[in-house]
Amino acid sequence: MPQRLPIMLFALVMAVIPFIPGMPPFWIVLLDNIGLSALVAMGLVLLTGVGGLTSFGQAAFCGFGAYTTAVLTTAYGLSPWLALPLSLIVSGLAAVVLGLITVRLSGHYLPLGTIAWGIGLFYLFSKLEFLGRNDGISGVPPLSIGSLKMIDPGTIYFAIWIAVLVSALLTMNLLDSRTGRAIRALRRGHIAAEAFGVQTPRAKLLVFIYAAVLAGLSGWLYAHFERAVNPTPFGAQAGIEYLFVAVVGGAGYVWGGVLGAAIVVILKEILQSYLPYVFHGEGQLETIVFGILLVTLLQIAPTGVWPWLMARIPLKPNRRRPDTSLTLPARPRAAETPGVLLQIDHARKQFGGVVAVNDVSFDVQTREIVALIGPNGAGKSTTFNLVTGVLTSSGGRISVLGKNINNAPPQEVVKLGVARTFQHVKLVPDMSVLENVAIGAHLRGHAGAVASMLRLDRADEAKLLAEAARQIERVGLSEQINQLAGSLSLGQQRIVEIARALCVDPMLLLLDEPAAGLRHMEKQQLAALLRQLRDGGMSVLLVEHDMGFVMDLADRIVVLDFGTKIAEGTPAAIKTNPDVIKAYLGAVA
Incomplete structure (x- = not known):
């Protein structure tokens, strides 16, 4: 109301x-x-x-x-x-x-x-x-x-x-x-x-x-x-004017469209009515003055007049927290007995003459945390993009629970229970943390556009927001739930991305440098969360440069160098592997 x-x-x-x-x-x-x-x-x-x-x-x-x-x-x-x-x-x-x-x-x-x-x-x-x-x-x-x-x-x-x-x-x-x-x-x-x-x-x-x-x-x-x-x-002139109306009012705001229409229509009428008297009817100067005034207005309010006005009105938005007692049906979990969840077999990716991923093979078992490490440019993020369908592979085979996902679109990969974060944070900065995280539950909702416009989606929407709120609480950002995502620190934004991925209710979670930008205690909390997810039946594949974080967390480590796998094993074995030491520290060291 x-x-x-x-x-x-x-x-x-x-x-x-x-x-x-x-x-x-x-x-x-x-x-x-x-x-x-x-x-x-x-x-x-x-x-x-x-x-x-x-x-x-x-x-x-x-x-x-x-x-x-x-x-x-x-x-x-x-x-x-x-x-x-x-x-x-x-x-x-x-x-x-x-x-x-x-x-x-x-x-x-x-x-x-x-x-x-x-x-x-x-x-x-x-x-x-x-x-x-x-x-x-x-x-x-x-x-x-x-x-x-x-x-x-x-x-x-x-x-x-x-x-x-x-x-x-x-x-x-x-x-x-x-x-x-x-x-x-x-x-x-x-x-x-x-x-x-x-x-x-x-x-x-x-x-x-x-x-x-x-x-x-x-x-x-x-x-x-x-x-x-x-x-x-x-x-075409009318089409350009309509776009002006939206931009002047505030292109991202519904009432900005109404306000922009009022400003442009009234301004045009005033100029057409009074400028001929000022300049004694010489030339159609109203078009020139109209353009100058609109540019001046956009200099004052670059994002539009409506958000400029709203920023100066001390109104505190009344946002209710979602009812977290509402639940969505859980995704069927992988088998309790150990087995291969993700299988990468001779995966290859070429960009012209550059081989970014060179016949890489490894797997991720159920209830396992696997770290993918290597120097910058080793092909780690490219491997992630091959698994999640962002990039098409040049060869090899990638499968989830035995199903071939080679060159499958990202929408089909996520349906299998594979969720991810990104090396460079990809949040919508002018949406709240809750709204950003709820995007992760997109496939778990069913209401379409018509139902949304007629407000027939409220039951479905309440469950999606409740799931998002639970995952935000799970990662420890309850206090920031209604803040704009763009106002958070980089480390907090990375945690928001993890919460968004958890909304998929995934079997396999791919994390691209999740600890970057986090303080020591925050890294400890993240490690505890990932162990909890593993113990609950989820597998994790992560890329990370913080070796202390990786060695304490991972069950197994795969090492890439220039797109080629050079080692695979337990953290203890990787620490003493001469090829890994050479790749990270140089042959002299």
Whole structure:
């Protein structure tokens, strides 16, 4: 209830505005335009600010929604309300077709791709005969409920802002869910997300379609607001402006989209109205001044106006701790009797002419801690990446419980109960510790995007968060559970990664330099935790440079040098092995 209170207050204020005595009709029109822009900006918040996919083509999806309802209501006499789902479906289908191509792009190719098809669709709208070419379609009927026709801006105002509020609520529900965490994890790269079962192409396509549907909804409302449709509002310039709206408001914040729409629409109107008087109508200087003001605003608030304002309002978030009495079904454990869990047989990885892993063979038994050591560049992390599917192998065979996982994608490897941490920490810094750790339980949840938006996932979500809270407590970070992951020390972030991996409920835990950045007592606590995990039936394969930590902890040690295995045995045997001493200390020593 406290989280929904601001929304209820905002809805109440927006409902009262049209009834304020002396309210100029011009301001109602302005608020209508703000609402239409806010719908598109909310989609961009999810697509660009949260999902990390930059799009300059959202105006084209507004065009799909607007033209669909215009054609259906004028040419076929369909009711605007019946045209609504069809407008959203057409926008969504267009997003599927374009998204299957676009979301596979990365870097600067992605925004360039959206500009390309945005311009192409703009010209398509202006050339098709049944869309009225450049003249467009006029005589679009108004929205109506019974005898009430929403002809004037004051009546359609309610339809627009109800759509904004409902969309904001659905978007916040989606972000506050298992699917939302998967989407938010994409912004920091796909490797960590995929290591815990997130299907990144599917997640990217989901946000692409969702943003397009919101833009289509805006287009549908625009058509019945203006009562006419032509290509002008759906060109590349409008697409760039919508992205400006999202960035100015705060690209990662739902209400930032609404605030950004208000700032940009009002600023444009003021400049267009008053600058001609100041400069006596000479030239269209409002575009220049508009750009200067936006750049100045982004200098003051680089992450957007909404987070800038929130940082200056002393509000303490009310976060309840998860109910840790709720449990998820445990993964079936490996056999109690000793046996091979992980088998690496002549694994090989070449990068061009460089052999990073050279026919390496070793295994990990059940209930065993194995350390993989060697100098920098020995191929340890590359071996980890071969096991977890991050890299494809050049030869050899890798199996888990006898099942060949050679070149299997990371999502399939983690399903077998293999979880990992990373040499370079891969957390989402602006998500809390609890949310980061809960990503590890992604495959143990089942609720999808629609259930999340409609808040039908609460039972599933409560169990996922309870599991995350238990693992955070297990690794000794209960006090930091609601802190942002980016605010923790490097050592604490590594412990958070271990908690995230434990949420998989793995049979095999791969730890890449887990003790780096930890103090002596913290290392002792970590060693105690790993022994406890081993005694509980879990196997551990770790890479570590702290030889004191390794020698006291590992049951067996495998030594690599320049990608080749040079020794394997107990810590006592490895300490006296001449090849290991030579690799670490040099032949003279």
